[in-house]
Amino acid sequence: MANLINSISGITGMLSATELLVAFVAFTVMFLILKSYRQKIPKGTKKMPGPIPLPIIGNLLQLSKNPHLSLTKMSETYGDVFQIHIGTKPVLVLNGLETIKQALLKQGDVFAGRPDLFTFRLVADGQSLTFSSDSGEVWRARRRLATNALKTFATSASMTSSTTLLEEHVSKECHYLLSKFHQIIEEKGEFDPYRYVVVSVANVICALCFGSRYDHDDEEFLNLVNLTDEFGAAAASGNPADFIPILQYLPSRSMKAFVDINKRFLAFINKSVKEHYKTFDKNCIRDITDSLIQHSQEKKVDENSNVKITDQKIVNIVNDLFGAGFDTITTAVSWSLLYLVAHPEIQEKIQKELDQVIGRERRPTLSDRGQLPYTEAFILEMFRHSSYLPFTIPHCTTEDTVLNGYFIPKGICVLVNQWQVNHNPEIWKDPFLFNPDRFLSADGTTLNKNNIDNVLVFGLGKRRCLGEAIGRMEVFLFLTTLLQQMQFSKLDGDKLDMSPQYGLTMKHKRCHITAKLRFPLLSSE
Numbered sequence: 001m002a003n004l005i006n007s008i009s010g011i012t013g014m015l016s017a018t019e020l021l022v023a024f025v026a027f028t029v030m031f032l033i034l035k036s037y038r039q040k041i042p043k044g045t046k047k048m049p050g051p052i053p054l055p056i057i058g059n060l061l062q063l064s065k066n067p068h069l070s071l072t073k074m075s076e077t078y079g080d081v082f083q084i085h086i087g088t089k090p091v092l093v094l095n096g097l098e099t100i101k102q103a104l105l106k107q108g109d110v111f112a113g114r115p116d117l118f119t120f121r122l123v124a125d126g127q128s129l130t131f132s133s134d135s136g137e138v139w140r141a142r143r144r145l146a147t148n149a150l151k152t153f154a155t156s157a158s159m160t161s162s163t164t165l166l167e168e169h170v171s172k173e174c175h176y177l178l179s180k181f182h183q184i185i186e187e188k189g190e191f192d193p194y195r196y197v198v199v200s201v202a203n204v205i206c207a208l209c210f211g212s213r214y215d216h217d218d219e220e221f222l223n224l225v226n227l228t229d230e231f232g233a234a235a236a237s238g239n240p241a242d243f244i245p246i247l248q249y250l251p252s253r254s255m256k257a258f259v260d261i262n263k264r265f266l267a268f269i270n271k272s273v274k275e276h277y278k279t280f281d282k283n284c285i286r287d288i289t290d291s292l293i294q295h296s297q298e299k300k301v302d303e304n305s306n307v308k309i310t311d312q313k314i315v316n317i318v319n320d321l322f323g324a325g326f327d328t329i330t331t332a333v334s335w336s337l338l339y340l341v342a343h344p345e346i347q348e349k350i351q352k353e354l355d356q357v358i359g360r361e362r363r364p365t366l367s368d369r370g371q372l373p374y375t376e377a378f379i380l381e382m383f384r385h386s387s388y389l390p391f392t393i394p395h396c397t398t399e400d401t402v403l404n405g406y407f408i409p410k411g412i413c414v415l416v417n418q419w420q421v422n423h424n425p426e427i428w429k430d431p432f433l434f435n436p437d438r439f440l441s442a443d444g445t446t447l448n449k450n451n452i453d454n455v456l457v458f459g460l461g462k463r464r465c466l467g468e469a470i471g472r473m474e475v476f477l478f479l480t481t482l483l484q485q486m487q488f489s490k491l492d493g494d495k496l497d498m499s500p501q502y503g504l505t506m507k508h509k510r511c512h513i514t515a516k517l518r519f520p521l522l523s524s525e
């Protein structure tokens, strides 16, 4: 003991008063940070496991450039429920299908919140149905309105034919898209599929929301719909700026771009909404925007509850539908084209099935879905293998709870790892192999229901994607219509780079492919 005191006094003798003060402050700060990491755990529950955080930055370095991969790796050590720290903020990471079902389905209300994140506040002036932290009565009523509006303007029957409005819009856009592909191939021999698919898909949701469409060469529209890469990068799960407040004040090129994108998006939507107000006629409801204006004027938002919603919060639901309705589907179609050129034998099998079931005289319709099991299996495998929405949008807990015996505090940000579920070797044999057959019965004639339910792409429970049905229909219609009439292939000698770039939706690098018509284009009628 005497030795220890001697050595301490020896050391202090060598230090100045200023150095001692700095050491004391550093020690106190460390102590306070470590104390802030310690949680009080109620009796009978366990503390969540997880990697030890560093002061100030937490586990930021371990997240790496691909958080879905690093968090999946961590789940092998810590299990389905674990905690990391981004900065000093705790974040819960959920893995494993059964655990995720337990949280989002069985304890759905508790896990239905959205965290109050810096980037989320920048979307739609903080009024977004999807990203704002509102998860109470107002969010529920807005969600119902959005769901009903989509149903009315997408899946109801068209006045002019026996198909749905969605089929009509997709069929028209596919015709323009195929003509455009054909024209570009004649001129240049190759094309960047994403560049054209995004306009066609955005035109479908534009038709539903605003009753309008734009040309493939409309620069203003092109600039708007091509902003999604930067949006997805900033809104991705685990953005440090959402958790380390000082980063919000430092100059950042990507954050400036994100603010700018949101402003431009809002300006585009507001312009369309304004025009709708000017020409609104309650006896002629033309599209989703009109129907939302009508709801706001008649205040028939929700007959079952007394919830009061501002007109603005009703009408700007169209912002969420437009934003969510094109990036997700464009990314699906574009990944599909890449898988098809990487696996020409799979493309050939799909085309054989299309020729047998649909032939070459008419276009595919939704009623063909049941007769095209191989095509459906391909779409499921594209969703699973790419897992291009690696996490759902972050959730947060609305009250203290217990999951798998672990204590989960109220208000904790929750990352739901869809990628881990879709690549879990306990569910999927050879998870990294692209193999549509895994979704088919042994004789290849029917889909395997159990495996379908194991793919996680649209989230689950209260916050599950409200456009899921339309999303699945649209991906099916775009792909079958394109593949029926055109054969796609990679450029000679080209090595496809299929590595995904991390974001809210993960995209492949832009690339060029080529294509040829399988028979003369079907007419637009």
Ligand code: HEM
Binding pocket: 129, 130, 131, 143, 146, 150, 205, 320, 321, 322, 324, 325, 326, 328, 329, 332, 389, 391, 392, 393, 394, 457, 458, 459, 460, 462, 463, 464, 465, 466, 467, 468, 470, 471, 472, 475
């Ligand atoms: C293939 C296409 C699509 C995929 C893969 C997809 C996926 C997702 C995912 C993963 C979420 C987050 C779920 C969660 O946080 O737990 C979500 C939310 C949402 N999606 Fe989709 N989506 C697609 C298409 C669409 C379409 C076409 C629309 C509407 C036109 C749409 C509207 C929404 C909305 C409004 C939310 C937020 C729901 C809420 O917070 O209550 N989505 N989607």
